[in-house]
Amino acid sequence: MDVKIINPFLTAVLSTFEQMFNFTAEAKEPFLLDITMGHSWEVTGLLGLTGDAMGVVGFRINRTLAYKLLELSGLTDIKADEKTQMAEQLVSEFTNIVASSAVSNIKDLNISVTPPKTFTGRNHLIPWPKNYPVVGIPFVTKYGTYEVDVCFK
Numbered sequence: 001m002d003v004k005i006i007n008p009f010l011t012a013v014l015s016t017f018e019q020m021f022n023f024t025a026e027a028k029e030p031f032l033l034d035i036t037m038g039h040s041w042e043v044t045g046l047l048g049l050t051g052d053a054m055g056v057v058g059f060r061i062n063r064t065l066a067y068k069l070l071e072l073s074g075l076t077d078i079k080a081d082e083k084t085q086m087a088e089q090l091v092s093e094f095t096n097i098v099a100s101s102a103v104s105n106i107k108d109l110n111i112s113v114t115p116p117k118t119f120t121g122r123n124h125l126i127p128w129p130k131n132y133p134v135v136g137i138p139f140v141t142k143y144g145t146y147e148v149d150v151c152f153k
Helices: 003-021 063-072 080-104
Strands: 031-033 043-051 055-061 111-113 117-120 134-141 144-152
Touching (some): 003 055, 003 063, 003 144, 043 080, 055 063, 063 080, 063 144, 080 111, 080 117
Antiparallel strands (some): 043 111, 043 117
């Protein structure tokens, strides 16, 4: 996978996280994701990319950090029965913002972003393409970890 595609996603995640939530995240070493293995993420925002580079991008997070992000966004007066839905919407929107920002910074390629879809629950299944590698990019914050996964044809 080409770094000219991955690096804009790293930059977009870090800058968007700081702008939206006013704290930093540190990227850790990217790795090849084994799509057949289970995972502990509880919410995934997933979207497709089409055009000159086709692929899938996912933003994966645990509910505890998602709830903290809601709080940091100023959404503190949320009814308990609406909190999970709001966290899922936040993950979906964050995924969309990151992908749009990254795509706008990928030079020499024409790429469009599809609307995000959210998957929830422990060890939820993600419909990753079977014939292409998925690169996981872990991030650490003072409130917990999250991961951005990218897969391009």
